Every structure is written in C-alpha cells, then in structure tokens.
Amino acid sequence: MAENRNKKMFGGCLSALQHMELDACTQCGECLKNCPVQEVTGNRQVSPPAKIRAFRDFIKKTRGLKSFVLGARDVDRGLLEDFTRAVFECTTCGACGKACSVGIYTQRLWPMLRREMVLRGIGPIEAQRDMPEDVRRTGNPYGKPAAERFAPWFPAEVKVAEKAEIGYYTGCTGAYDAIPMVKGDVTVLGKIGRPFTMLPPEEEVCCGFPLFVTGQFELLEGLVKRLVEGYTQRGVKTLVCSCPCCVNMIARDWPHFYGRKLPFGIRHISQYVLAALEEGRISPTAPVAESIIYHDPCYLSRGVGITEEPRAILKRIPGVQLLEFTRNRANSRCCGAGGAARKVFHENAVAIGRLTIDEAYEKKAGRLVLGCPACYGKVNEAMSGYEKQVKIVDVMELLSGVL
Numbered sequence: 522m523a524e525n526r527n528k529k530m531f532g533g534c535l536s537a538l539q540h541m542e543l544d545a546c547t548q549c550g551e552c553l554k555n556c557p558v559q560e561v562t563g564n565r566q567v568s569p570p571a572k573i574r575a576f577r578d579f580i581k582k583t584r585g586l587k588s589f590v591l592g593a594r595d596v597d598r599g600l601l602e603d604f605t606r607a608v609f610e611c612t613t614c615g616a617c618g619k620a621c622s623v624g625i626y627t628q629r630l631w632p633m634l635r636r637e638m639v640l641r642g643i644g645p646i647e648a649q650r651d652m653p654e655d656v657r658r659t660g661n662p663y664g665k666p667a668a669e670r671f672a673p674w675f676p677a678e679v680k681v682a683e684k685a686e687i688g689y690y691t692g693c694t695g696a697y698d699a700i701p702m703v704k705g706d707v708t709v710l711g712k713i714g715r716p717f718t719m720l721p722p723e724e725e726v727c728c729g730f731p732l733f734v735t736g737q738f739e740l741l742e743g744l745v746k747r748l749v750e751g752y753t754q755r756g757v758k759t760l761v762c763s764c765p766c767c768v769n770m771i772a773r774d775w776p777h778f779y780g781r782k783l784p785f786g787i788r789h790i791s792q793y794v795l796a797a798l799e800e801g802r803i804s805p806t807a808p809v810a811e812s813i814i815y816h817d818p819c820y821l822s823r824g825v826g827i828t829e830e831p832r833a834i835l836k837r838i839p840g841v842q843l844l845e846f847t848r849n850r851a852n853s854r855c856c857g858a859g860g861a862a863r864k865v866f867h868e869n870a871v872a873i874g875r876l877t878i879d880e881a882y883e884k885k886a887g888r889l890v891l892g893c894p895a896c897y898g899k900v901n902e903a904m905s906g907y908e909k910q911v912k913i914v915d916v917m918e919l920l921s922g923v924l
C-alpha cells in the first residue's frame with residue numbers, strides 16, 4: 522500500500538491539496554487569536570504556524586534521495602515528540618482554519634498529521650492509545666458493556682421498529698456520557714410518530730470518529746461495513762443522528778471506508794426535527810419563559826455547516842428569548858472537548874469549557890443550550906464546582922420537555 526511504502530517519509534498520507542496547504546501557510550499568525558488551546562495554555566507549539574513550520578521541516582529532512590538511502594537521521598526525536606504532543610493537544614476544532622488568511626482546511630489537516638505520527642509509531646499519546654482495544658473488545662471507545670448502551674435510559678414508551686426507512690444512530694458518547702441528550706432525541710422521534718429503527722446495542726458499534734481523529738485507522742473499514750450492512754438490512758433510507766462528530770464521520774468518511782456511496786442518506790437530528798415541526802407533526806406548547814444561549818458545536822457548524830436549524834427549533838418554543846455568543850455559528854469557540862484531546866488534556870478542556878460558561882453567565886442566560894454529547898459531558902464537568910452556575914440543556918432535551 523502507498524501508505525505503507527511511505528511509512529518512513531513524512532507527508533505520506535497527506536493529499537496533494539494538503540501538501541499545497543502546508544506550502545501555502547505564510548506564518549502570518551491570523552489564526553492565533555482563535556485557538557482555544559493557545560488561549561488557556563499559552564503553548565505556542567499548538568499554534569497552526571508552529572505545527573506547520575515543524576512539519577514542513579520534517580518533510581524536508583525525510584524527502585529526497587539522501588533520506589531514502591540513509592534514513593531520516595536528521596529528524597530530532599525530541600522535537601518529534603514535542604510536535605506529536607502538540608498535534609494531539611489540539612482539539613481539532615477548526616477555528617484556526619476559519620480565520621486562516623489563505624483558507625487552510627485545518628479541521629481536516631490536523632487529523633492527517635496525527636495519522637502521520639501514528640504511522641511512525643510516535644502517536645497517539647497516553648489514554649488515546651487504549652481506544653482501538655476498547656472498541657475491539659466492547660464496540661465503544663469507553664470500554665463500557667454493550668448491555669449498558671441503551672438499557673439504563675431508553676424510555677419504555679418509545680417504540681422502535683424492526684425495519685423502517687428512518688434509522689437512528691445514538692453514538693457512543695451520547696449513549697454512555699450524555700444520556701439526557703439521546704433520551705431527548707428518541708423521545709422527540711417517538712412523538713414525531715413515523716416508524717424508526719435502531720440497531721441492537723451489541724450491533725450499534727462506534728462510528729469510528731475517535732479512531733479517525735486520532736489517526737488510528739486499522740478498525741475503521743470493519744466498523745463502517747458492519748454498521749452500513751446493519752442499517753441496510755433494516756431497510757434504512759435516511760439515518761438520523763444528533764452527535765456532530767458521528768454526522769461528520771458518516772457523511773464525509775464512511776463512503777471512503779465502505780468503498781462506495783452509502784445506500785442511505787444522513788441527516789442531523791436538527792434537520793429532521795425542524796422538517797417535522799414545519800409539517801406540523803409536532804408542536805411545542807409548554808412555554809420556556811427565559812433567555813437561553815445556544816453554543817454551536819465545532820463539528821456541526823464548521824464541520825457540516827449546520828447553524829440555523831437548531832436556532833429555528835429553539836425559536837419555536839413559546840417564550841424563548843435566544844441570546845448569542847460573541848463568537849457564534851462558523852466562528853464559535855470550541856467547548857474544549859473535541860478531537861479526543863480531552864482524554865489526555867483534561868485540564869485544558871475544563872479551562873476552555875469555562876470560557877463558554879463565563880460568557881453565558883455574563884449574558885445572564887437562564888440556560889446554556891448545547892448540541893453535542895462531547896460538549897455536554899465536558900461543559901457539565903467544567904460547571905461542577907465552578908462559581909458561575911448556568912443550567913445546561915441539550916436542544917432535543919429541551920424540546921422533548923415542551924411537546
């Protein structure tokens with residue numbers, strides 16, 4: 522395989538476009554003001570120009586005839602390890618790419634740099650290394666039993682069809698770590714009244730995102746084929762999912778690992794639910810008479826461009842006054858939980874999460890509305906013991922309570 526042949530050369534798994542992006546960086550520093558990790562740590566190595574500069578240097582030293590014959594002797598192991606740590610400390614939020622003066626698609630570039638480090642046996646780091654074995658053993662990156670995936674929270678009144686054109690994928694983080702969110706999802710789906718199907722807990726394995734984003738690709742083809750075949754057998758034509766990371770993985774990467782176009786479409790739950798509201802299938806009746814503030818998840822806004830549907834749903838709830846963060850929509854600030862960085866850089870994630878809490882608190886929001894299970898888990902953790910308290914709720918959790 523080309524990827525294997527290039528194992529000793531940096532840049533082996535990057536696309537031609539990504540090589541052009543690396544060359545295109547002018548080191549202008551425009552992106553620095555948007556980086557949440559840099560904001561809380563001051564660590565310049567995490568910054569896009571520093572990572573790009575270091576990586577370009579590694580490429581230079583490992584390309585050409587001399588390095589082919591003699592090996593990559595000029596690459597300092599200490600520098601490589603520091604660089605690797607910086608690449609895995611980044612939350613892959615993509616905010617730097619949004620501000621980039623030459624339009625580098627960083628949310629895609631950083632995972633591929635991580636892949637480079639994995640191929641050289643240097644990455645990932647610490648607890649991120651356990652994920653493939655946990656997924657292999659239990660089907661999820663948390664190593665939790667499949668028997669606990671749905672049973673502790675699935676509402677008894679919600680009926681799941683054996684076969685249906687609508688499928689619902691829960692995702693591991695929601696099912697194990699953001700239960701009010703996925704409980705809200707299935708409650709709303711139940712109230713919409715169209716039959717929907719799900720895979721049994723032992724078959725609903727990880728979508729592959731945590732493995733992809735940490736550059737650990739070995740299990741991906743098997744996971745994707747297993748899931749696609751499961752939904753196909755159940756007659757699914759549209760797969761609905763609320764986790765922004767899963768939606769990204771399914772829409773952008775499943776076709777690659779499946780080897781062809783998927784036999785069904787993918788919709789974020791906010792798109793599906795907004796359509797149901799517009800068709801009059803459901804209607805929020807109970808009022809929520811408070812000001813709320815919605816946080817755009819990085820992989821929903823910058824990842825797949827969904828910013829208006831969650832707002833449109835929230836605005837339909839009687840009494841709601843919707844506030845906005847200073848940085849919103851495609852410019853939103855990361856919650857700190859992304860890119861599997863939280864597995865290792867726990868303190869960064871809490872400190873970044875508190876920046877979001879600070880602004881919601883200063884704007885006197887009655888509730889901070891989230892739309893991502895990773896945000897939900899981490900911002901709740903950041904709120905714990907913090908002097909500024911704001912109630913946290915997910916979009917579907919809030920909607921399910923007023924239908």
Ligand code: SF4
Binds near residue numbers: 558618631
């Ligand atoms: S993706 Fe986010 S965390 Fe990573 S360098 Fe860019 S702004 Fe910083």
Ligand code: SF4
Binds near residue numbers: 547550620
């Ligand atoms: S804004 Fe873009 S071109 Fe400028 S330093 Fe950042 S990544 Fe490089």
